[in-house]
Every structure is written in C-alpha cells, then in structure tokens.
Amino acid sequence: MEPRRMADTLRYVLMGTGPFAVPSFEAIRQQMDSTGDQIARVFVRPLPPVKSRGGPPPQPVREWAESHDLPVDAPASINDPETIASLTALNADLLVVCDYGQILKPDALQSARLGGINLHGSLLPAYRGAAPVQRALLSGDRETGVSVIHMTPRLDGGPIVASRTTPIRDDETSGELEVRLSEIGVDATLEAIGMLRTIQSLDSHGPLGEPQDPAKVSKAPRLSKAEAQIDWSATGREIDCLVRGMQPWPVAFTHTVVNENKPPLRVAIRGVRTETYAADxxxxxxxxEHEGLAIGCGDGQVVIERLQPAGKKEMSGLDFKRGHRLTAGQQLIAP
Known part of the structure; x- marks a missing residue:
C-alpha cells in the first residue's frame, strides 16, 4: 500500500444509498477537474431481496455512480474485517457519508487519513436518527437545516463542521423539504471539505468543529405506519403537520364511516387546510357545515382537499363528499 499522501488534493471514498446524497456527491465529482481530487470508490447498501414484480427498490447513489463509471461496492457490513481491509487499501484521505444506512465503527473511520464527514438533514443535535426531515415537520418546527459533522462512532454525534438553516414552508411535505435540504447541503459539504483540505494530520490539528450540546439532543427514529393514523382530537395545525410530514411515506390516514352496513373505509389524506374557531x-x-369536506377537530375544523380511498384513485375532498352524499353533523370518522 502506498504511504498516506499529504497533498492539497483529496482522495475520497463516498458512502450513500438514497437520494439525499446525490447532489453533494455530484458536486464533489464536478469539481475534480479543478481540484485534482479523486473518487476512489462509492459504497452503497446491498440490494435487498426482490419481493414484488416491480423489482428491487431504486438506489439513486448506485445509479449515479454507474452513470459516471465510478467503481461501486456494496458490502453487507461496512465494519467486517474484509471490508475494513479493502477500505484501508484504497488509501483514501476522506470518507464522505450521507444517507448510507450503516453506522461506521472506529476501524472503518480510521481507514481514511482524515476520517469521515457526514451530511445530516437537521440542525444537530436536534433529530439524530433515520428520519430527521420528517420529525421536524411532525413536530411543527418553523425552521430546519443541514449539518455536516466530523464523524465519531456515536450516531450523528460528532462535532459540527458546517451547517445551513432554512425556514420550513407552510405547504411543504417531507418529500419536498428533503429535496430542498439535499440541495442546501451541497454548500455545507463543500465548506467542510475545504476546511479539511488543508489539514495534514488529525493528531496534530486537534478537535474539529463545534461539539454538540448533549442537553439539546433529540431523536428522529424511523417512521412507522401506525404513527400515520390521524387523531382528530388534535389541533388543526398538528393534523396538517402530520399530513405533510407523512408524505411521501407512509401517508396519513383515517377510517371513515360512509355506509353503516359496511366496515369503516381506510382513506389516505394527502392535503388539508385548517380553519380555527371556538371548537366544540x-x-x-x-x-x-362547509362548501368543501370539513371535519371537526380539536380546535376547529380541517378541510380535506385531497384524499385517496383504499383501492381508488386520488380525488378532491369535495368529490368524495358529493359521491357519498355526506351531510353536516354526520359522524364520518370511525371511533
């Protein structure tokens, strides 16, 4: 193996699977001509077993890497001794990790001269975990952002090297916000790389970035389908945040009683508008009583603008109301 290089150019190993990583990885690739940097390899999660006719789920990072003829590896575990040996042999200066899906242990992080950086979709230490974008929306936050940390074995716990803040738009879904944050993350990632570029040795440089405040840590566990069920005693804003936060998956839902002689119908709720007044x-x-399909909630009413009954196409709330001849006072939501 060649000795570690101490040059201004960087040799990267990129690790990612989902779409959040692609804009930053592409920015690294595009600046290689001007910087002289290299991408030694791209690591992605292995493809899961195919359980449907639709084939394996998309892997945007794999597709991006293959479209640019970059070498791709997909080990079952990034921390296996054989994988660590392969990583070390790449003689990388820096690991750039985003939306990868595996936690790197110390041996993996130490395989690169400068360790690793990770782009995360929240303003750390808030929302450490798998669903930071969704959890910010579900919590009703008015702003969020991205953080680039110098990685440690603790999940999302490393010092913050760069960050960007942005307001959350009133009509934004998790899917839309995630796309926007992935683009905002490009500048933060390149800023972090620029800082690391001049470092010859982590041992001689000392701590990097700003340590996270442990008193401000919050968790962002992966979403579950059960969480997507609407509680109509909640406030209109809470219901609106749930509907937007659960898109594109698993999608907020409720059960409606449109025929007393049939079981409640599961309905996916895809768009609402809140109207607050003295609630009863x-x-x-x-x-x-409303020109559209309005349902009473904890602090007023929620107007359902778009919904999708089980087994049917998406439609407007008004069309659903007319089709089922719903009238004011009718108990629509199953208890």
Whole structure:
C-alpha cells in the first residue's frame, strides 16, 4: 500500500444509498477537474431481496455512480474485517457519508487519513436518527437545516463542521423539504471539505468543529405506519403537520364511516387546510357545515382537499363528499 499522501488534493471514498446524497456527491465529482481530487470508490447498501414484480427498490447513489463509471461496492457490513481491509487499501484521505444506512465503527473511520464527514438533514443535535426531515415537520418546527459533522462512532454525534438553516414552508411535505435540504447541503459539504483540505494530520490539528450540546439532543427514529393514523382530537395545525410530514411515506390516514352496513373505509389524506374557531368537542370527527369536506377537530375544523380511498384513485375532498352524499353533523370518522 502506498504511504498516506499529504497533498492539497483529496482522495475520497463516498458512502450513500438514497437520494439525499446525490447532489453533494455530484458536486464533489464536478469539481475534480479543478481540484485534482479523486473518487476512489462509492459504497452503497446491498440490494435487498426482490419481493414484488416491480423489482428491487431504486438506489439513486448506485445509479449515479454507474452513470459516471465510478467503481461501486456494496458490502453487507461496512465494519467486517474484509471490508475494513479493502477500505484501508484504497488509501483514501476522506470518507464522505450521507444517507448510507450503516453506522461506521472506529476501524472503518480510521481507514481514511482524515476520517469521515457526514451530511445530516437537521440542525444537530436536534433529530439524530433515520428520519430527521420528517420529525421536524411532525413536530411543527418553523425552521430546519443541514449539518455536516466530523464523524465519531456515536450516531450523528460528532462535532459540527458546517451547517445551513432554512425556514420550513407552510405547504411543504417531507418529500419536498428533503429535496430542498439535499440541495442546501451541497454548500455545507463543500465548506467542510475545504476546511479539511488543508489539514495534514488529525493528531496534530486537534478537535474539529463545534461539539454538540448533549442537553439539546433529540431523536428522529424511523417512521412507522401506525404513527400515520390521524387523531382528530388534535389541533388543526398538528393534523396538517402530520399530513405533510407523512408524505411521501407512509401517508396519513383515517377510517371513515360512509355506509353503516359496511366496515369503516381506510382513506389516505394527502392535503388539508385548517380553519380555527371556538371548537366544540362534540364535533370532533363529524362533517361540518362547509362548501368543501370539513371535519371537526380539536380546535376547529380541517378541510380535506385531497384524499385517496383504499383501492381508488386520488380525488378532491369535495368529490368524495358529493359521491357519498355526506351531510353536516354526520359522524364520518370511525371511533
């Protein structure tokens, strides 16, 4: 193996699987002509077993790498001794990790001269974990952002090297916000790389970045389908945040009673508008007097603009109301 290089040019190993990583990885690739940097290899998660006719799920980073003829590897575990040996043999200066899906242990991080950086979709230490974008929306936050950390074995716990902040738009879904944050993350990633470029040795440089405040840590566990069920006693804003936060997956839902002789119908709720007034608890879950499809909630009513009944196409709330001849006062939401 060649000795570690101490030059201004960098040799990268990129690690990612999902779409959040692609804009930053592409920015690194595009600047290689001007910097002299190299991408030694791209690591992605292995493809899961195919369980449907639709084939394996997309892997945007794999597709991006293959489209640019970059070498791709997909080990079952990045921390296996054989994988660590392969990583070390690449003689990389820096690991750039984003949306990868595996936690790197110390031996993996030490395989590169400068260790690794990770682009995360929140303003750390808030929302450490797998679903930071969704959790920010579900919590009703008004702003969020991205953080680039110098990685440690603790999940999302390393010092912050660069960050960017952005307001959350009132009509933004998790999917839309995630795309926007991935683009905002490009500048933060390149800023972090620029800082690391001049470092000859981590041992001689000392701590990097700003340590995270442990008192401000919050978790962002992966979403579950059960969390997507709407509680109509919640406030209109809470319901709106749930509907937007659960898109594109698993999608907020409720059960409606449109025929007393049939079981409740599961309906996916894809778009709502809130209207607040002096609420009456007896109206929760009932159809309200409104030109559209309005349902009573904890602090007023929620107008359902788009929905999708099980087994049917997406439609407007008004079309659903007309099709089922719903009237004011009707108990629509199943208890």
């Amino acid at each position: 608890a007896s109206n929760i879950g009932r159809v309200m």
